[in-house]
Amino acid sequence: MAALRPWLVMAVLLVAAVALPFVVPTYYVQFASKVLIMGILAMGLNLVVGFGGLVSMCHAAFFGLAGYMLAIATPKYDPASFWVSFPLAVGVAALAALIIGALALRTRGVYFIMVTLAFGEMLYFLFHDTSIAGGSDGTFVNYKPEIAIAGRMLVNLDKPLIFYFTVLVFLIATIALLTMLVRSPFGHALAAARDNERRARSLGFPIFRLRLMAFTISGAIAGVAGYFAAAQFGYVAPQMLGWHVSATVLVMVLIGGLRSVAGPLVGAFVLLGLEEYLKLATEYWKLVEGLVVIAIVLALPNGVRHLLTAVLGAPQEPADDQTGVAGAKHV
Amino acid sequence: MDLATFGVQLLNAIQYGMVLFLVASGLTLVFGILGVINLAHGTFYMLGAYIAYGIVSATGSFWLAMIGGVAIAFVAGLALENVFIRRLYGRDHLAQVLLSFGLILVLDDIRQVVFGKDVHSVRPPEFLSGSIQLTANMSYPVYRLAICGFCIAIAVLIFLVIQRTKIGMIVRAGAENREMTRALGISFDQINRYVFAVGIALAALGGIVVSPISTVFPGMGDGMLILSFVVIVVGGIGSITGAAIGALLIGLTDTFGKVFFPTFSSVLIYVLMAAVLLWRPNGILGRREV
Numbered sequence: 001m002a003a004l005r006p007w008l009v010m011a012v013l014l015v016a017a018v019a020l021p022f023v024v025p026t027y028y029v030q031f032a033s034k035v036l037i038m039g040i041l042a043m044g045l046n047l048v049v050g051f052g053g054l055v056s057m058c059h060a061a062f063f064g065l066a067g068y069m070l071a072i073a074t075p076k077y078d079p080a081s082f083w084v085s086f087p088l089a090v091g092v093a094a095l096a097a098l099i100i101g102a103l104a105l106r107t108r109g110v111y112f113i114m115v116t117l118a119f120g121e122m123l124y125f126l127f128h129d130t131s132i133a134g135g136s137d138g139t140f141v142n143y144k145p146e147i148a149i150a151g152r153m154l155v156n157l158d159k160p161l162i163f164y165f166t167v168l169v170f171l172i173a174t175i176a177l178l179t180m181l182v183r184s185p186f187g188h189a190l191a192a193a194r195d196n197e198r199r200a201r202s203l204g205f206p207i208f209r210l211r212l213m214a215f216t217i218s219g220a221i222a223g224v225a226g227y228f229a230a231a232q233f234g235y236v237a238p239q240m241l242g243w244h245v246s247a248t249v250l251v252m253v254l255i256g257g258l259r260s261v262a263g264p265l266v267g268a269f270v271l272l273g274l275e276e277y278l279k280l281a282t283e284y285w286k287l288v289e290g291l292v293v294i295a296i297v298l299a300l301p302n303g304v305r306h307l308l309t310a311v312l313g314a315p316q317e318p319a320d321d322q323t324g325v326a327g328a329k330h331v
Numbered sequence: 332m333d334l335a336t337f338g339v340q341l342l343n344a345i346q347y348g349m350v351l352f353l354v355a356s357g358l359t360l361v362f363g364i365l366g367v368i369n370l371a372h373g374t375f376y377m378l379g380a381y382i383a384y385g386i387v388s389a390t391g392s393f394w395l396a397m398i399g400g401v402a403i404a405f406v407a408g409l410a411l412e413n414v415f416i417r418r419l420y421g422r423d424h425l426a427q428v429l430l431s432f433g434l435i436l437v438l439d440d441i442r443q444v445v446f447g448k449d450v451h452s453v454r455p456p457e458f459l460s461g462s463i464q465l466t467a468n469m470s471y472p473v474y475r476l477a478i479c480g481f482c483i484a485i486a487v488l489i490f491l492v493i494q495r496t497k498i499g500m501i502v503r504a505g506a507e508n509r510e511m512t513r514a515l516g517i518s519f520d521q522i523n524r525y526v527f528a529v530g531i532a533l534a535a536l537g538g539i540v541v542s543p544i545s546t547v548f549p550g551m552g553d554g555m556l557i558l559s560f561v562v563i564v565v566g567g568i569g570s571i572t573g574a575a576i577g578a579l580l581i582g583l584t585d586t587f588g589k590v591f592f593p594t595f596s597s598v599l600i601y602v603l604m605a606a607v608l609l610w611r612p613n614g615i616l617g618r619r620e621v
Contacts, residue, residue: 055425103605106612110368110424111568114560115608121557122601129597243557247370247432254429284444290436297430298418 017168021161029160030232031276035269036167037228040174042252042264044221049250050258051182052214053194055113057246058100058120059222062093064241065123066223067230069093071133071141079143086145090223096123097219101212117243128238138237141230157231167228171265174221178261181217190214251293335466340586346475348582349482350537354555355562355574356489357533363506363569364519364526367419370431373556374438375404375531379538380547381442384451393456397539404535408528416527439549448549455543478540485536486575493571502526506569561600565607567617576615 021029041063048054069089074080104115126132133139144157147166157163181187192200193207201207230236239245248271256267274292278285358372379400386396415434419427454460455474462470493499501522504512513519537555545551558581566577581600588599607615 049425055428057428103608106608107564110362111564111613113368113424113428114564115604118557118561118564118601118604122598125597130594243553247428250425251429251432254425258425284440286436287440290433290438290440293433293436294415294430297426297433298415 014172018165021164026160029164031272033160033164033167033232034229035272036164036171036265037225037232038249038252038272039265039268040167040171040228041222041225042249042256042268043174043178043261044218044225045249046253046256046258046261046264047178047181047218047221048211048214049253050260050263051187051194052190052211054105054211054215055116055250056104056215056218057113057117057243057250058104058123059219059249060243060245061100061120061123061241062097062219062222063226063229063245064127064236064238065096066090066093066226067236067240068127068133070145070227070230071139071236074141074143074145076142079146082145082147086227089227090220093223093226094216094220097222098212098216101215101219105208105211105215117246120241120243120246124238124241124243127241133236136238138235138239141234141236144231144234163232170224170228174224175262175265178221182261186210186213251296255296335469339465339469339471340590342471342475342479344582344586345579346479346482346582347586348579349479349486350541351558351562351581352486352575352578353482353540354534354537355559355566355578356486356571357530357537358559359563359566359569359571359574360502360533361527361530362563364502365416365420365523366509367416367527368424368427368431369416369527369530370428370556371434371438372530372534372559373552373554374435375407375534375552376538376555377549377552378438378442379404379535380453380542380545380551381446381451381538382535383539383542384453384547385446387453393454393543396453397536400535400539401532405528405532408531409524411531412524412527417523420523442549451547453542453547472544474543478544481540485533489571498522558600561604564604564614567611567614570614570616573614573616 020032024032041059045056045059048056066089069092070080070085073085073088100116100119104112104119107115128136144163146153147155147157155162155166157166182191189200189205190210192203193205193210197207226240229240252267252271253264254267255270256263256265275285275289278288282288354372354376358369361367361369361372382400382403383393383396386399387393390396411434415430419430459474459477462472463476464470491499493502501512501517504515504517505519505522509519534555538551562574562577562581564577565580566573566575580603584600584603585596588596592599611617
């Protein structure tokens, strides 16, 4: 029974995710798509933050860079081909992560935070101060990318419902990829380097290379999210790359809990839902959100998930996410 | 470029670097002593400028704005340390980053309530508002010279306090080896509080002194925060001398970058940072692993 439960929870969540768009209005389908996109970004970020122990402040830059690649690849009066623009966007995001990671991973701890923040802002200023794709005004993505084979359209992303399911497929693929990675020898070595770098190094793990690989994969996943975000909103602006987005996604990661693959998705749902609610309720929603963030940091260092665990006395999320990744670290 | 233009640009670079130093030294002090990374540092730079605007437009006195702004920031620093920052000692960096991010959101909205989100400018004090004629068609504003002088005076003051006083000795010892200092019977409770408040006050002071030469706008703190980080990464964390070297290097790179490579000027300082990272990952004066 205990072994079955995680799968049961997964199945229930999946059924709920599939059924959702048929029971709520279109607006909420779009909102759900947004949650899934930010969930992909937050889960990707958590590979380096939660499993790698590296607090990156530049993932919004990879997210935005991929969005800009879609905007640049989209012709003025035609949709871009998915088969060209998607690999381009994700590839550029991964390349940027590889380069920034190679420099930033020479540093540790608080230096790493400051260096990633600075390089992320460099990319922000690159789009803000130059005339690339509209400069500080940003630019429109006039058409959603076209997923077609031999001229026949397979998936019409213009329909919110179909867009939602497409993102859902990528979300599930991301969860599968990350779960696989975290459980692989690579994931174990990455966690070992997080828990005790010196020991991991003396055991012969190539720490720099492991972390760079995690950082690059994580940047590529951020690129996937950025591609779909640009496609959904039909608009990219430099703010997409700004560090406030990076920090917001880190909040999602913290809310969801650092030691699970799918936790950040919960965090994305909680934070975006809160924002959605606060924006309707008050003009000063940022003030309330800031206070909530502070309260979460001070009161719930292990995320909302653990609040549920503490209250209900049982694991609420698939516990298998945690296997092999130092569950003992929860205090 | 003739000599006079070069001289003016050099003065600009130094003046810019000195303001950067003012703000970055506060940030590096707070990290060096408290071990806390404070993203809200730039927000206090912005708040300093807005408070200066508020006081100058209410009373007309820039000096009052300067004293009042620093005092408000200092008291706010004491209060924030007591309520929030104190709880971060020994917590991981992620908690520090996110708590200070939460503070940014809160402080930004408080600024919105008190001052609105308009862009303002502040009049410099009367006797500093002229400019010096350098050549037939070139002049240099007195106020910018005054900033240079003032910031250098503050820098000397910081150095004297750190190198020559008992407080400075404790601060240096704490930055070097906190556990050992504590074991020797030094309590950090008070020290932490005052260092944090001084750090915040330095950020606000930076905002106040630049308010007459730059526009006062909501996003000004963000840019300054990033620049301060670059300064600290280049100079080495926790080191005031490092912050001074880093700030001057960034000032020179940015000012002359704008003259020689206008298109790439915003990227140049990051190229400098990347070069320093390749050469010395802990910064020019950084010694220890952090």
